[in-house]
Amino acid sequence: MTIPHDDLLRYRAEFPILxxxxxxxxxxxxxxxxxxxxxxxxxxxxxxxxxxxAWYRDWIGVLADTRREFAMLIGAGEHEIALLPSVSAALGALASGMSSTFTERPEVITTDLDFPTVHYLWQAWHREGVELTVLPGNGVTVPLEQWEASLSPRTALAMTSHVFFTSGAIQDVQVLTEMAHAQGALSVIDAYQGTGQLPTDVKALGVDVLMTGGLKWLLGGPGIVYLYVREGLIPRFEPLLTGWFANQHQFAFDPNRFEYSSDARRFESGTPPLASVFAGRAGLQILNEIGPQRIRERTSALLYDFIDRARARGWDIRGASMEPEQRAGIALMNVADPTGLTAALKERNIILDYRPGAIRYSTYFYNTVEENTMLLEALDELLR
Ligand SMILES: Cc1ncc(COP(=O)(O)O)c(C=O)c1O
Structure with a gap:
């Protein structure tokens, strides 16, 4: 198989672990x-x-710059971006800013394939009247018909992943958002496994809220998450989890003068984790420099090089029926002992991880066919 964009291999020198x-x-x-x-x-x-x-010389500017880099990556405006330390914190700010909505529309819909922190947060909001509906997926994805059948005028939010972390399946968040809007609900997208490896244009997708962070595909490590809230929606939220970074008059230092920032910074609260912001910005710069379209083309080809050769050996890759355009750069391979197999691969200097019932492989623009071959040959021996 030919893998496009070999010129990206020059980036390998920038990533010492490789x-x-x-x-x-x-x-x-x-x-x-x-x-x-x-x-x-x-x-x-x-x-x-x-x-x-350093705050005035540089750091305040770096915060703005980081919001701008992320905005550029997803086709948003800088004023629609807030910086937070985790998806959980971003969700908390969001939820606490819309309490009154839940009186009329108590329901939040998510799926059993979404990341657990999403469930935990909305379960806790039960105390504030939120009713959580969890759509049962088929282990790989959740068909759009299931969303359509569940959304109703009681739904406040359709909250789900762009890409599911235990299957790599891409959800059609554009159609999902249209379905949510048809019922007067908002879409809140956890794009942690999507943005960076998938081109993401929030305006074309029409999503209301999207969050993702540095940890994974955005190459910025832990401690930095980016929250996008669609321009027209921002004034509707008044987060109870708040602080001086959310104040329109932050540097007035006046305890009697709090007004929510007119832009998405109203979702921020206290002093941001600057080391993480610096790391996050550097990651975003690499992504914007390459462009997610090229990343997607290369990652998808590498993924299918692995999947096709694994299938040819009779191995069980989750989601056999998925089309390439429905699959991001993650593949789960069902195995009897994922923990043991992952540890044995680590002994051979091959790093991937596991989730219940499967080893989890992911590939990125800096990976190669030769690395797939090394993995497959190691698995040949270990699974024999
Ligand atoms: C889909 C998804 N959402 C969220 C998270 C993390 O959430 P948080 O930033 O709250 O740790 C992860 C991974 O760690 C993830 O894979």
Missing amino acids: SKKVYLNSCSLGALSTRTRAAVNGFMDDWENWGAS
Whole structure:
């Protein structure tokens, strides 16, 4: 199989782990780049050399810059982006900003394939009257008909993943959003497994809220999450989880003058984790430099190189019926002992991970066919 965009292999030198390991686990943690390390070191240097004046000299600007880089990646405006430390925190801010909605529309719909933190948050909001409906998927995805049948005028939010973390299946969040809107509900998309590896144009998709972060495909590590809220919606939210970074008059330092920021910064709260912001921005710059379309083409080809050769060996890849355009760069392979197999691969310097019942493979623009071959040959021996 020919893998497009071999020119991207020049990036391998920027990711030191790739010379030491066969790294096929970007869906858990994107590889650390020398650029990201340098960015964090730059933050430390600022801190050491300038002390508090680094805030005005540089750091406030870096926050704005980071929002702008993310906005560029998803086709949004900078004013529609907030920086938060985790998806859980972003969801908390969002939920706490719409309490009154739940009186008329108590239902939040999600699926059993969504990331657990989503469930935990909305389960906790039961105390505030939220009724959580969990759509049962088929282990790979949730058919759109199921969404359509469940959405109703009682639904406040359709909250789900762009890409499911235990199957790699891409949901059609554009159609899903149209279905939600037809019932007067909003779509809230957890795009942690999508943005970066998939071209994401929030305006074309029409989604209301989208969140993702540095940890995985955006190459920025932990501690930084990006929250997009559609322009016209922003004034509808008044988060109870708040703080001085959400204040339109932040630098007035006046305890009696709080007004929610007119833009998405109203979802922020306290001092952001700056080291993570620096790392996050460096990751976003790499993504914007390459462009997600090229990343998608390369990642998809590498994924199918692995899947086709695994299937030819009779191995059981989850979601056999999925078309290439429905699959992001993640594949789950059902095996008897995922933990043991993952550990045995690690012994051979091959890094992937596992989820219940399966090993989880993921590939990215910096990976190669040769790395797939090394994995397949190791599996040949280990599964014999
Ligand atoms: C789909 C998805 N959502 C959310 C998260 C993480 O959520 P949080 O930022 O709250 O740790 C992950 C992975 O860690 C994920 O795969």
